[in-house]
Amino acid sequence: MNQVTFPVLDKRVIIFAGAYGSGKTEVAVNYAAGLAATCSEPVSIIDLDVINPYFRSREAALSLEAQGVRVISPHGEMCHADLPIILPEIRGEIERSEGKVVLDVGGDNVGARVLSSLADSFGRGYEFLIVLNARRPFTSTVTGSLKMIHDIEISSRLKFTGIISNTHLIDETTTETVEEGYRLACAVSTEAGLPVKFVSAVGEAAKRLDPETIGVPVFTLKRQLLKPWEEKDRAARSSKNKGGLVLCRV
Amino acid sequence: MSRILMKGNEAIAEAAIRAGAVYYFAYPITPQSEVGEYMSRRLPEVGGVFVQAESEVAVGNMLMGAVASGKRAFTSSSSPGISLMQEAISTMAAARLPVVLINIMRGGPGIGGILPSQADYFQSTKGGGHGDYRVLVLAPSTLQESVDLTMLAFHLADKYCNPTMVVADGMIGQMMEPVQFPEDYKEEPLPPKDWATTGCRGRAPRIIKSLFLDPAMLETNNVMLAEKYKLMKQNEVRFEAYKINPQNRILLVAYGTMARICQTVIDELAEENISIGLLRPITLFPFPGKEIFAEAVKPNIKAVLTVEMSMGQMVEDVEAAVQGRKPVEFYGRTGGIVPTPEEVRDYILKILAKKTPAVKSWKG
Numbered sequence: 001m002n003q004v005t006f007p008v009l010d011k012r013v014i015i016f017a018g019a020y021g022s023g024k025t026e027v028a029v030n031y032a033a034g035l036a037a038t039c040s041e042p043v044s045i046i047d048l049d050v051i052n053p054y055f056r057s058r059e060a061a062l063s064l065e066a067q068g069v070r071v072i073s074p075h076g077e078m079c080h081a082d083l084p085i086i087l088p089e090i091r092g093e094i095e096r097s098e099g100k101v102v103l104d105v106g107g108d109n110v111g112a113r114v115l116s117s118l119a120d121s122f123g124r125g126y127e128f129l130i131v132l133n134a135r136r137p138f139t140s141t142v143t144g145s146l147k148m149i150h151d152i153e154i155s156s157r158l159k160f161t162g163i164i165s166n167t168h169l170i171d172e173t174t175t176e177t178v179e180e181g182y183r184l185a186c187a188v189s190t191e192a193g194l195p196v197k198f199v200s201a202v203g204e205a206a207k208r209l210d211p212e213t214i215g216v217p218v219f220t221l222k223r224q225l226l227k228p229w230e231e232k233d234r235a236a237r238s239s240k241n242k243g244g245l246v247l248c249r250v
Numbered sequence: 251m252s253r254i255l256m257k258g259n260e261a262i263a264e265a266a267i268r269a270g271a272v273y274y275f276a277y278p279i280t281p282q283s284e285v286g287e288y289m290s291r292r293l294p295e296v297g298g299v300f301v302q303a304e305s306e307v308a309v310g311n312m313l314m315g316a317v318a319s320g321k322r323a324f325t326s327s328s329s330p331g332i333s334l335m336q337e338a339i340s341t342m343a344a345a346r347l348p349v350v351l352i353n354i355m356r357g358g359p360g361i362g363g364i365l366p367s368q369a370d371y372f373q374s375t376k377g378g379g380h381g382d383y384r385v386l387v388l389a390p391s392t393l394q395e396s397v398d399l400t401m402l403a404f405h406l407a408d409k410y411c412n413p414t415m416v417v418a419d420g421m422i423g424q425m426m427e428p429v430q431f432p433e434d435y436k437e438e439p440l441p442p443k444d445w446a447t448t449g450c451r452g453r454a455p456r457i458i459k460s461l462f463l464d465p466a467m468l469e470t471n472n473v474m475l476a477e478k479y480k481l482m483k484q485n486e487v488r489f490e491a492y493k494i495n496p497q498n499r500i501l502l503v504a505y506g507t508m509a510r511i512c513q514t515v516i517d518e519l520a521e522e523n524i525s526i527g528l529l530r531p532i533t534l535f536p537f538p539g540k541e542i543f544a545e546a547v548k549p550n551i552k553a554v555l556t557v558e559m560s561m562g563q564m565v566e567d568v569e570a571a572v573q574g575r576k577p578v579e580f581y582g583r584t585g586g587i588v589p590t591p592e593e594v595r596d597y598i599l600k601i602l603a604k605k606t607p608a609v610k611s612w613k614g
Contacts, residue, residue: 020257020260020284021255021257022258023428052424053280053281053365053420053424054281054365054366054420054421054424054425055425057423063514080363080364080365080586081364082280082281082364111429133255135252135253135254135255136254136255136256136266136430137254137256137260140254168255169255169428170255170426170427170428172253172428174593227421227425227507228266228421228507228511228588228589228590228591229507229510229511229513229514229591230514231533234592237591237592239588250581
């Protein structure tokens with residue numbers, strides 16, 4: 001059994017970026033919830049995903065708000081839009097002096113470009129973390145991962161400060177999957193000169209990790225962005241789809 | 251090759267490359283734009299060509315030319331974009347051109363919205379364009395199946411010289427699941443493309459056309475097409491039966507992601523000793539009507555329930571299949587709203603609680 005601790009990062013602003021589908025949103029949402037549970041300061045999450053039309057952190061807004069996390073995302077019907085909306089309050093939130101801010105950035109260099117418009121706001125008080133998933137096609141090798149780091153740094157005008165090893169296959173994730181990803185993250189770490197800040201993994205896979213193998217903190221994820229057929233919590237299901245017209249013949 | 255994590259749109263794009271597609275023409279539209287992005291990265295690696303067209307109308311015409319050359323070509327789009335291609339699809343059906351089209355469906359009608367939908371069932375299975383023609387329509391429910399059916403689509407298109415479409419709602423395009431690509435992909439032998447316009451030096455010219463001014467020739471073409479559709483109905487019906495058994499009290503019919511919602515409900519109701527079965531059409535045309543009929547008429551079945559993300563489209567084919575022998579019920583949500591397992595469960599319980607069936611059993 002591994003020590004499952006919440007890996008608190010000291011910086012006020014924590015930015016998660018990476019390749020499409022590396023699991024940034026799941027890590028960011030879980031991390032914001034974890035911060036809210038462990039810190040006394042106010043915690044907010046900024047949904048900066050201007051790439052994906054679905055499965056964004058704003059979809060976990062209800063649950064996050066319930067856990068004390070302020071969610072900053074486009075309002076009203078615009079929350080469903082596939083437009084690159086950058087709210088004016090985002091800059092204000094980043095430049096504030098108190099509280100913790102988590103940024104969930106869209107995938108690849110294309111998604112990270114939005115950061116370049118905010119780059120001047122970050123000052124020195126931020127962590128810029130690359131979320132790596134070795135089971136994704138373009139980051140399955142050291143070379144591919146280094147290219148991703150390079151491309152994102154150029155488009156965002158920010159330098160990464162660390163790596164999050166988040167290798168997974170959703171519900172097919174095993175301990176071996178996580179360990180294999182950690183090995184890649186370590187190799188990338190050596191080449192890029194960036195520390196691996198933590199390993200993140202879903203509950204069962206995280207529990208069985210060997211602390212001898214993993215030399216950094218392990219952050220246990222609870223999946224927040226479930227597909228509609230995966231939601232087993234009947235109360236959570238019922239809270240969805242309110243207000244719509246229901247079509248039936250009975 | 252080990253299992254990798256892919257987004258649906260990427261998986262479909264990679265599957266097309268593995269199936270030998272070398273030409274891709276498209277115009278971006280949510281929720282399928284990642285197909286184009288992936289192709290722009292991958293196609294040059296395999297010596298292929300991607301042209302981003304000025305509109306979906308142009309895409310249709312580019313496809314026509316590329317497929318006529320005998321090479322594998324395809325496009326991907328979402329509902330409004332597929333509407334714009336209908337004239338070309340009708341023409342390619344008439345001219346027997348084996349094009350592959352991917353429709354990652356979003357809410358309609360009109361520009362509608364960008365969230366998932368299954369409201370292009372009519373469009374894909376009943377024509378969409380003008381004239382007497384059919385398109386082979388495949389509907390995956392998982393990302394692995396999206397890979398397998400995309401590869402199959404290229405084979406079936408060539409086998410029947412017919413437009414073949416893969417339809418999936420936006421969730422399939424946007425969600426992520428582990429997938430695996432076949433190590434070395436082999437297809438059943440296909441007829442030679444002795445109709446392809448490859449340059450006529452040293453042989454008689456070949457003409458691919460859909461214009462027949464002589465009514466007898468046009469009718470002959472239609473009859474020959476109809477014969478082909480009959481063959482498809484005989485040979486290509488695909489479906490999956492989930493927990494179908496003689497104890498079933500309701501037969502569910504759903505395709506794509508709606509089938510997965512239904513499976514969750516079936517598993518949960520099984521724990522409460524309520525037996526429900528699901529027949530999931532994998533081919534929407536040809537439709538597994540006979541198979542649905544065979545299950546629907548079983549004595550314990552009280553009703554057949556179709557679940558769709560539409561106002562009720564496939565349910566018309568289910569009604570035709572059941573031939574009035576059992577009540578056919580419908581549950582659907584639209585606009586991009588996905589029915590929750592809870593809603594489907596409640597609806598099933600409502601049907602089971604009803605005293606008399608809505609439609610009287612036909613006594614034959």
